[in-house]
Amino acid sequence: MTKIISVINQKGGVGKTTTAINLGCALANAELKILVVDLDPQGNASTGLGVEVKQRNKTIYELMITKDTILNPYIYKSSVKNLDVIPSNVDLSGFETEVAEDGKRAFFLNDVLRPLAQSNQYDYILVDCPPSLSLLTIMALVGSDTVLVPLQSEFFALEGLSQLVKTINRVKQNLNTALSIQGIVLTMFDKRNKLCYEVEKEARKYFPNEVYKTVIPRNIRISEAPSHGLPVITYDKNCSGTKAYERLALEILEQEKQN
Amino acid sequence: MTKIISVINQKGGVGKTTTAINLGCALANAELKILVVDLDPQGNASTGLGVEVKQRNKTIYELMITKDTILNPYIYKSSVKNLDVIPSNVDLSGFETEVAEDGKRAFFLNDVLRPLAQSNQYDYILVDCPPSLSLLTIMALVGSDTVLVPLQSEFFALEGLSQLVKTINRVKQNLNTALSIQGIVLTMFDKRNKLCYEVEKEARKYFPNEVYKTVIPRNIRISEAPSHGLPVITYDKNCSGTKAYERLALEILEQEKQN
Numbered sequence: 001m002t003k004i005i006s007v008i009n010q011k012g013g014v015g016k017t018t019t020a021i022n023l024g025c026a027l028a029n030a031e032l033k034i035l036v037v038d039l040d041p042q043g044n045a046s047t048g049l050g051v052e053v054k055q056r057n058k059t060i061y062e063l064m065i066t067k068d069t070i071l072n073p074y075i076y077k078s079s080v081k082n083l084d085v086i087p088s089n090v091d092l093s094g095f096e097t098e099v100a101e102d103g104k105r106a107f108f109l110n111d112v113l114r115p116l117a118q119s120n121q122y123d124y125i126l127v128d129c130p131p132s133l134s135l136l137t138i139m140a141l142v143g144s145d146t147v148l149v150p151l152q153s154e155f156f157a158l159e160g161l162s163q164l165v166k167t168i169n170r171v172k173q174n175l176n177t178a179l180s181i182q183g184i185v186l187t188m189f190d191k192r193n194k195l196c197y198e199v200e201k202e203a204r205k206y207f208p209n210e211v212y213k214t215v216i217p218r219n220i221r222i223s224e225a226p227s228h229g230l231p232v233i234t235y236d237k238n239c240s241g242t243k244a245y246e247r248l249a250l251e252i253l254e255q256e257k258q259n
Numbered sequence: 260m261t262k263i264i265s266v267i268n269q270k271g272g273v274g275k276t277t278t279a280i281n282l283g284c285a286l287a288n289a290e291l292k293i294l295v296v297d298l299d300p301q302g303n304a305s306t307g308l309g310v311e312v313k314q315r316n317k318t319i320y321e322l323m324i325t326k327d328t329i330l331n332p333y334i335y336k337s338s339v340k341n342l343d344v345i346p347s348n349v350d351l352s353g354f355e356t357e358v359a360e361d362g363k364r365a366f367f368l369n370d371v372l373r374p375l376a377q378s379n380q381y382d383y384i385l386v387d388c389p390p391s392l393s394l395l396t397i398m399a400l401v402g403s404d405t406v407l408v409p410l411q412s413e414f415f416a417l418e419g420l421s422q423l424v425k426t427i428n429r430v431k432q433n434l435n436t437a438l439s440i441q442g443i444v445l446t447m448f449d450k451r452n453k454l455c456y457e458v459e460k461e462a463r464k465y466f467p468n469e470v471y472k473t474v475i476p477r478n479i480r481i482s483e484a485p486s487h488g489l490p491v492i493t494y495d496k497n498c499s500g501t502k503a504y505e506r507l508a509l510e511i512l513e514q515e516k517q518n
């Protein structure tokens with residue numbers, strides 16, 4: 001059965017999109033079938049996977065608004081084999097206001113992804129979320145099996161973690177009882193910065209079972225890759241960023257075996 | 260007359276909070292009276308200026324919901340002389356839903372800040388915004404004289420700029436005709452990363468008059484300062500981050516003289 005994992009953190013710029021793209025790519029390179037759903041009006045995951053803005057005629061916005069049951073037109077091939085994308089664009093930024101009156105608005109994404117998961121076309125569906133805890137992110141929590149939390153090794157990022165965990169628990173109690181935390185992954189870790197070690201220590205103290213062993217280093221090649229529409233794994237297969245996301249994929253697959 | 264400047268960019272983690280705090284501090288050190296309004300439910304600007312979460316009994320959320328005309332209880336002293344704060348906390352994350360039915364919701368912040376500006380207690384009011392173009396940010400655009408845009412020297416950050424400019428122009432046409440761009444400031448600039456020079460070249464090409472000469476370098480001391488509740492200017496007055504924000508303050512004051 002397809003597993004749906006949302007990549008969430010309301011703190012901005014912590015590596016949500018980078019993690020969705022590169023974890024997706026690492027899993028796809030391990031011959032798993034992956035779908036990345038771009039649930040951020042910024043459309044960064046779509047760009048980073050090679051789906052240009054002018055190609056995005058059918059997006060997650062239309063799919064959720066029309067409740068279309070024929071999904072093929074919304075699923076785009078990415079720059080990576082075994083990895084497809086449902087893109088987004090700025091139309092999505094009006095969605096929250098448009099459905100504000102609808103009592104079932106929290107389930108819009110769930111109603112799209114559940115049938116897709118049951119069709120078993122994919123091994124994993126990764127949902128890239130915007131930097132907020134508003135409706136789009138709540139919809140992702142309602143429509144997912146688990147949540148993957150990128151945690152930037154910085155002070156402000158650590159401050160927001162407890163609020164995120166409270167929100168996950170609230171959704172779990174009221175809207176999606178099966179929801180759980182897939183894990184927390186430290187990102188942009190700079191070995192020269194002692195602050196990073198402090199953040200790591202705090203995170204492992206409060207979330208001893210959730211923080212992955214794999215830590216994603218700060219690596220310039222990671223930030224260069226999106227301008228080529230490629231994941232770093234394709235852009236530079238030997239850099240430290242690539243190696244770290246490949247290790248993360250293996251650690252998650254190992255975790256799946258044990259569950 | 261007090262000038263109200265909002266610090267806005269829907270891209271996450273680009274240095275909005277860091278710029279609001281440190282530009283505010285640099286101006287306060289130049290004997291100007293500064294108020295920082297924290298309009299982000301994350302409350303990072305409040306934390307970074309030394310107002311702890313448990314002290315925030317009265318926040319911008321209560322002020323806007325109650326439309327209180329006595330502002331003093333909402334204004335907190337920061338860790339910096341001449342710099343006050345109206346803090347925020349997670350209560351603010353419910354605001355957009357709570358006022359969704361109110362036809363005048365775009366003016367909530369304007370109705371608070373205008374009278375305060377007319378009282379001339381402050382030279383500048385800086386509003387730190389969340390990473391989105393939703394209601395809170397629209398309210399800041401409606402309630403401001405100008406917009407300061409921190410632009411991270413990265414590819415994804417550049418991609419979002421044209422959308423931000425469209426939104427600013429839309430608000431200018433419909434809700435706040437006096438609104439203009441104060442300027443664009445490049446942040447987290449890493450001299451070793453050729454991508455940064457490419458982003459700078461693009462930004463100066465498309466916005467030749469808006470991009471400041473001052474560029475904020477990537478500097479570890481900037482990310483260490485918030486854990487001490489201090490701006491970097493107080494935390495380490497000789498580091499490159501401090502010098503850059505002091506130059507930015509001078510460049511903005513020079514700009515003000517010419518207008």
Ligand SMILES: Nc1ncnc2c1ncn2[C@@H]1O[C@H](COP(=O)(O)OP(=O)(O)OP(=O)(O)O)[C@@H](O)[C@H]1O
Pocket residue numbers: 011012013014015016017018019040044129130131187188189216217218219220222223224226241269270271272390413414415416
């Ligand atoms: N490990 C890393 N090393 C260096 N740069 C990185 C790393 N991870 C991400 N980046 C860069 O940092 C920036 C922020 O990352 P990204 O956009 O993935 O974060 P995000 O959480 O998705 O942001 P948003 O909150 O805006 O959605 C991007 O420019 C990205 O290329």
Ligand SMILES: Nc1ncnc2c1ncn2[C@@H]1O[C@H](COP(=O)(O)OP(=O)(O)OP(=O)(O)O)[C@@H](O)[C@H]1O
Pocket residue numbers: 010011012013131154155156157270271272273274275276277278299303388389390446447448475476477478479481482483485500
């Ligand atoms: N010039 C810089 N050099 C090094 N680190 C920086 C710099 N500017 C900001 N930072 C750090 O980068 C992170 C992101 O900055 P900041 O929180 O100010 O961005 P933001 O745009 O306010 O984020 P959000 O979108 O979540 O509101 C913080 O941890 C901050 O300390």
Ligand SMILES: [Mg+2]
Pocket residue numbers: 016017018040044128129130
């Ligand atoms: Mg993103």
Ligand SMILES: [Mg+2]
Pocket residue numbers: 275276277299303387388389
């Ligand atoms: Mg911020």
